[in-house]
Amino acid sequence: DGGITQSPKYLFRKEGQNVTLSCEQNLNHDAMYWYRQDPGQGLRLIYYSQIVNDFQKGDIAEGYSVSREKKESFPLTVTSAQKNPTAFYLCASSISGGGDIQYFGAGTRLSVL
Amino acid sequence: GQQVMQIPQYQHVQEGEDFTTYCNSSTTLSNIQWYKQRPGGHPVFLIQLVKSGEVKKQKRLTFQFGEAKKNSSLHITATQTTDVGTYFCAGDFGNEKLTFGTGTRLTIIP
Numbered sequence: 001d002g003g004i005t006q007s008p009k010y011l012f013r014k015e016g017q018n019v020t021l022s023c024e025q026n027l028n029h030d031a032m033y034w035y036r037q038d039p040g041q042g043l044r045l046i047y048y049s050q051i052v053n054d055f056q057k058g059d060i061a062e063g064y065s066v067s068r069e070k071k072e073s074f075p076l077t078v079t080s081a082q083k084n085p086t087a088f089y090l091c092a093s094s095i096s097g098g099g100d101i102q103y104f105g106a107g108t109r110l111s112v113l
Numbered sequence: 114g115q116q117v118m119q120i121p122q123y124q125h126v127q128e129g130e131d132f133t134t135y136c137n138s139s140t141t142l143s144n145i146q147w148y149k150q151r152p153g154g155h156p157v158f159l160i161q162l163v164k165s166g167e168v169k170k171q172k173r174l175t176f177q178f179g180e181a182k183k184n185s186s187l188h189i190t191a192t193q194t195t196d197v198g199t200y201f202c203a204g205d206f207g208n209e210k211l212t213f214g215t216g217t218r219l220t221i222i223p
Contacts, residue, residue, distance in 0.1 A: 035213075040218070041216075042213055042215040043156070043213045048210055050209060090155055090156070098205065098207075098208070098209055099144050099211060101146060102146075104156050107155050
């Protein structure tokens, strides 16, 4: 069953804690993306990667970090520097980036305790 | 910067009425895509428009790409409760990523 898997579905963060959101795809896509969505708002790009071991900042990268050690995986760490992390986080992938069609995971809802 | 403006932000319609959302860019797009996000769900790709003046239909949905490739619209005829959700356009400016519009949230009054 091909697709994008995000885990966990719900996540709670304590003050000063770093948390990592998982995103795995078995579509053999080169490009992967992380978006943040606040209630009733659009999609804001956090980071994206077009190839293994390379990634670029999006529009709101501050307080977040990523890695791309494997083609299939693009984990996002929400660091303690991100003061307002409560949001819905969406991971997506596309065949090769640019204007390619993007396929989204089911998302992770992050809340602060 | 490269932005895609989408209007309206919200639209409430009676079931059976039509609905239209519009996207506008200040610069020419290589292509434009439309996505639908159901409440509590994730965006799902609907369609991609590439050619100037292109019109595509999917059942009750009609998608248009402007002649100048700077604007696009999505029109739904005779809305149904299954049409509820947020509709996003996403523009390709020829760089490394898509630029998503702010979305139009459609609610249906039964």
